Amino acid sequence: MKIHQYNMPDDLSYEENHFWVKEEGDLIVMGMDDFAQVMAGEIVYVQLPDEGKRIKLGKKFAKVESGKWLGKVFGPVNGELVAVNEELETNPGLINDDCYGKGWMYKIKPDDPGEVANLIRGPEAVEKWVLADIEKYAE
Amino acid sequence: MEDHIKQDLIAIVGEENYTDSLMDMVSYSYDASEHRHRPSCGVCPQTAEQVSHVLQLANREHVPVIPRGAGTGLSGMAVPAQGGIVLDLSRMNRIVKISIEDRLAVVEPGVVYETLERALEPHGFFFPPDPASGPVCTLGGNVATNAGGVKGAKYGTTRDYVLGLQVVLADGRIMRTGSRAMKSVSGYDLTRLFVGSEGTLGVVTEIILKINPKPTLTSTGMGTFDDLEDAGKAVSQIMHSGILPSVLEILGRETLRAINQNTDLHLPEVDAMLLAETDGYTQEETNFQMAKVLEVFRMNHAREVKQAESEAEAADLWKARKSAYAVLARIQTHFVLEDVTVPMGNVAELLKGVAAISKKHNLQIATYGHAGDGNLHPQILYDGYDPDQVERREAASADLFQLAVDLDGTLTGEHGIGLSKAPYMTLEHDPVAMDVMRSLKKTLDPNNILNPGKMALEG
Amino acid sequence: MKSKYEFEAKYREQILQCSKCGFCQAVCPVYGSTLRPAYNARGKMLLLKEVMDGHIELNDELIETLFQCTTCASCFENCPSGVNVPEIIKEVRKDMVNIGSCHPAFTGMNEVLQKHTNIYAEDEPEDFERERNKKAEYVFFIGCVGSYREDEPALAVLDLLDRLEVDYTLIDEVCCSGVLEDVGFQINENLSRQNIERILATGARGVITSCPYCFRTFSNKPQYAELGEKGVRIMHVTQFLKDFDFGVKTDKRVTYHDPCDLGRHCGIYEEPRQIIRGIAPDFVEMRHHHAEALCCGAGGGVRGAYPKNSIAMARRRLQEVEEVGAEVVLTECNSCVHNLSNAKLRKQKFRIYNTTQFINELMEDAE
Numbered sequence: 001m002k003i004h005q006y007n008m009p010d011d012l013s014y015e016e017n018h019f020w021v022k023e024e025g026d027l028i029v030m031g032m033d034d035f036a037q038v039m040a041g042e043i044v045y046v047q048l049p050d051e052g053k054r055i056k057l058g059k060k061f062a063k064v065e066s067g068k069w070l071g072k073v074f075g076p077v078n079g080e081l082v083a084v085n086e087e088l089e090t091n092p093g094l095i096n097d098d099c100y101g102k103g104w105m106y107k108i109k110p111d112d113p114g115e116v117a118n119l120i121r122g123p124e125a126v127e128k129w130v131l132a133d134i135e136k137y138a139e
Numbered sequence: 140m141e142d143h144i145k146q147d148l149i150a151i152v153g154e155e156n157y158t159d160s161l162m163d164m165v166s167y168s169y170d171a172s173e174h175r176h177r178p179s180c181g182v183c184p185q186t187a188e189q190v191s192h193v194l195q196l197a198n199r200e201h202v203p204v205i206p207r208g209a210g211t212g213l214s215g216m217a218v219p220a221q222g223g224i225v226l227d228l229s230r231m232n233r234i235v236k237i238s239i240e241d242r243l244a245v246v247e248p249g250v251v252y253e254t255l256e257r258a259l260e261p262h263g264f265f266f267p268p269d270p271a272s273g274p275v276c277t278l279g280g281n282v283a284t285n286a287g288g289v290k291g292a293k294y295g296t297t298r299d300y301v302l303g304l305q306v307v308l309a310d311g312r313i314m315r316t317g318s319r320a321m322k323s324v325s326g327y328d329l330t331r332l333f334v335g336s337e338g339t340l341g342v343v344t345e346i347i348l349k350i351n352p353k354p355t356l357t358s359t360g361m362g363t364f365d366d367l368e369d370a371g372k373a374v375s376q377i378m379h380s381g382i383l384p385s386v387l388e389i390l391g392r393e394t395l396r397a398i399n400q401n402t403d404l405h406l407p408e409v410d411a412m413l414l415a416e417t418d419g420y421t422q423e424e425t426n427f428q429m430a431k432v433l434e435v436f437r438m439n440h441a442r443e444v445k446q447a448e449s450e451a452e453a454a455d456l457w458k459a460r461k462s463a464y465a466v467l468a469r470i471q472t473h474f475v476l477e478d479v480t481v482p483m484g485n486v487a488e489l490l491k492g493v494a495a496i497s498k499k500h501n502l503q504i505a506t507y508g509h510a511g512d513g514n515l516h517p518q519i520l521y522d523g524y525d526p527d528q529v530e531r532r533e534a535a536s537a538d539l540f541q542l543a544v545d546l547d548g549t550l551t552g553e554h555g556i557g558l559s560k561a562p563y564m565t566l567e568h569d570p571v572a573m574d575v576m577r578s579l580k581k582t583l584d585p586n587n588i589l590n591p592g593k594m595a596l597e598g
Numbered sequence: 599m600k601s602k603y604e605f606e607a608k609y610r611e612q613i614l615q616c617s618k619c620g621f622c623q624a625v626c627p628v629y630g631s632t633l634r635p636a637y638n639a640r641g642k643m644l645l646l647k648e649v650m651d652g653h654i655e656l657n658d659e660l661i662e663t664l665f666q667c668t669t670c671a672s673c674f675e676n677c678p679s680g681v682n683v684p685e686i687i688k689e690v691r692k693d694m695v696n697i698g699s700c701h702p703a704f705t706g707m708n709e710v711l712q713k714h715t716n717i718y719a720e721d722e723p724e725d726f727e728r729e730r731n732k733k734a735e736y737v738f739f740i741g742c743v744g745s746y747r748e749d750e751p752a753l754a755v756l757d758l759l760d761r762l763e764v765d766y767t768l769i770d771e772v773c774c775s776g777v778l779e780d781v782g783f784q785i786n787e788n789l790s791r792q793n794i795e796r797i798l799a800t801g802a803r804g805v806i807t808s809c810p811y812c813f814r815t816f817s818n819k820p821q822y823a824e825l826g827e828k829g830v831r832i833m834h835v836t837q838f839l840k841d842f843d844f845g846v847k848t849d850k851r852v853t854y855h856d857p858c859d860l861g862r863h864c865g866i867y868e869e870p871r872q873i874i875r876g877i878a879p880d881f882v883e884m885r886h887h888h889a890e891a892l893c894c895g896a897g898g899g900v901r902g903a904y905p906k907n908s909i910a911m912a913r914r915r916l917q918e919v920e921e922v923g924a925e926v927v928l929t930e931c932n933s934c935v936h937n938l939s940n941a942k943l944r945k946q947k948f949r950i951y952n953t954t955q956f957i958n959e960l961m962e963d964a965e
Contacts, residue, residue: 044905166635274624465678
């Protein structure tokens with residue numbers, strides 16, 4: 001759905017720091033959501049850790065930068081990093097162009113697939129969360 | 140630039156390879172000469188096909204096209220004297236192929252000379268003409284001006300190494316000249332027509348260069364001369380020594396003095412210093428050759444003759460020669476670097492003549508250059524904001540060209556005619572030769588879109 | 599005739615001395631990664647000549663080139679005519695700001711520093727788990743990049759100093775604001791006052807920093823002269839550590855990247871190498887080193903204003919690391935580490951560290 005000018009698809013789950021999460025078989029895929037990519041501006045660097053890295057729920061495992069902003073990427077679940085979008089190495093702007101599609105960032109194999117349920121999901125919850133953040137960052 | 144032409148150009152090269160922004164237009168107005176003129180736009184083609192389409196468009200619309208490499212030419216070849224489209228080839232810069240067995244390298248015109256040199260080094264090969272602007276100039280530019288350099292005496296110039304070209308003509312047709320074979324006499328030698336044509340007959344989009352194995356060792360030596368004429372004679376008599384030094388450079392008194400004033404090299408202030416280098420594969424060989432060279436120096440009353448005993452000493456000797464341009468560039472607000480060239484036997488006369496011209500016009504003229512192939516670089520220093528000095532400088536250059544021609548020489552050994560020397564073409568070339576040049580130009584570029592206004596081709 | 603612009607009043611002669619030879623194209627990192635003559639030193643001097651001739655005015659159209667220069671001084675280093683392009687560029691940027699023509703990243707930066715303590719407008723620096731504002735022999739000044747963008751190298755140098763039992767304290771630092779001078783503005787005296795007061799309050803006899811930029815600012819800018827006057831010595835961490843015996847070694851092939859602000863601008867080439875040679879027997883130089891070192895692309899505000907080109911420049915520098923087969927590239931500048939790390943490709947297996955960070959890791963491994 002659209003909240004103000006931000007596109008937040010209904011079929012995705014969201015991590016509170018504005019990363020979307022989608023289930024894909026026994027993996028999850030994640031990337032930046034529209035709100036974050038608009039706020040950040042043109043992404044110039046995406047850290048792409050090695051496959052096999054341990055991901056811990058709520059712990060930073062990578063960083064993202066635009067010209068003026070440094071963002072931390074937090075683990076949405078406990079698990080293992082199994083793939084990264086290598087296109088982002090030389091074309092980080094894909095996140096701005098197509099944050100839900102070509103701009104996907106990481107694929108994780110969760111230890112416990114059930115953990116995804118703890119993320120923000122469903123139109124009501126998403127709307128509440130985004131509106132709150134829009135107000136918080138309005139300056 | 141008219142909008143429909145702009146849109147067509149963008150369609151050919153892509154938006155990111157078209158520019159008409161102020162800052163680019165200013166850059167493209169200049170090369171390393173004293174000339175300037177704004178173009179209407181600049182395009183950076185990536186392929187011969189794109190170049191072809193650009194030329195077809197320009198030919199149809201009668202818009203000048205000025206090919207450009209690094210823009211370090213000294214005579215205004217790359218200055219868009221009649222406006223138009225600057226064809227910036229610096230992004231067509233792939234080394235397409237190096238074949239040691241075939242003894243050749245195939246390059247796009249935007250490849251920087253030093254980049255090729257570095258790519259050939261691991262193979263023990265080199266592309267001998269060694270222009271001073273090697274770290275920045277492009278091979279396309281070298282071909283356009285038949286660039287020379289310090290190795291000219293033994294190794295010749297760019298022309299001697301171009302086996303073949305891919306050229307786009309004014310009407311957009313693409314052709315190849317020459318052969319990948321090391322020699323060919325099949326049909327007219329079109330390659331040689333285009334080499335040195337300064338972008339007036341076609342745009343070079345690929346170059347097949349002959350490369351040489353690089354001698355691994357050198358010997359370096361020098362001689363100082365109290366009398367300019369002795370130095371000149373020494374240069375002329377090198378040929379009698381039976382060997383060709385790989386480098387034979389001269390530094391005149393004015394140059395030596397200027398270097399001393401601006402560095403702590405403490406060079407002897409004599410009429411002339413000759414710097415020589417011999418190359419080969421064993422030190423015995425290079426030393427044997429150097430001994431012959433130094434013998435010629437001695438026979439011509441050299442005051443001091445020295446051979447470098449170590450690499451560090453050799454580097455010191457070279458430092459003087461390499462600092463000449465920079466040191467002289469700082470003395471006055473402006474300078475012009477000429478490159479008159481005469482047969483070796485007339486080098487002494489040329490040196491004397493330069494000194495006389497300097498006196499006549501009351502201008503500081505420091506001379507250095509490639510004595511080894513008779514190519515001197517008198518650098519005329521002057522205050523460009525003093526109209527009187529500007530006039531005297533122009534007169535001095537004119538006298539210099541006349542002198543060179545009188546000594547059976549040429550206006551330019553390696554820098555090219557461009558704009559700077561165009562008014563003097565008729566000093567050197569008889570009317571029939573000029574007519575033939577103009578006819579060729581008309582045949583290949585009837586609408587005069589390729590670098591118009593250069594080389595006195597417009598009658 | 600009175601010059602319309604300050605840059606002309608100060609540098610007219612030098613600008614005219616440019617003979618347009620174009621040799622700067624061989625060394626300019628912005629030109630090298632874009633091949634656009636307008637960005638090159640010569641291109642900038644040609645524009646300024648036309649401004650001085652009255653052919654064009656300083657205006658917004660020139661922002662893209664006049665504010666895109668890392669001030670690395672490679673051009674100046676190589677210029678046969680001795681034209682000090684970076685100084686001229688810094689001056690013309692001030693003229694541009696005066697007429698209201700400035701890159702938004704820099705007007706933004708100036709505004710940010712009116713209200714915040716750092717160039718990133720961040721509120722919380724890394725903790726570094728250390729006390730600030732104690733009494734100590736030395737103040738260690740981290741700088742904005744270390745505090746907010748590259749906390750790992752910053753933490754490592756502090757760990758190292760602890761291992762060496764150096765008596766130092768952190769302070770509640772604010773941005774040295776030296777960068778403002780380079781992008782058309784002035785040092786923020788509110789901020790410089792705070793730094794001076796807090797440094798003096800510690801009673802320290804020296805300030806050590808890992809940031810070459812802060813080092814230059816404290817050492818050279820009149821706003822910080824009081825430090826020198828009060829006998830406080832300013833040192834870059836490599837100067838401070840050059841004679842220490844760390845007692846660790848690596849057998850990895852190591853190379854060193856000279857930060858422009860430490861090398862060409864301060865002449866500090868040997869102290870870092872002295873330290874490295876002590877710990878890395880297999881030390882090699884890259885193709886361009888010492889005064890010829892290639893700029894990483896971050897300086898002069900370029901990383902903030904033109905991040906993509908900035909990273910492209912860093913990528914070029916990293917090719918030279920690959921060329922010499924180094925497994926480790928060391929430097930001592932958080933900004934270089936930041937930009938080079940961002941530019942490193944996954945397939946490039948070498949690692950990038952500040953020297954102090956690397957030594958700390960070796961010492962940690964040895965335990």
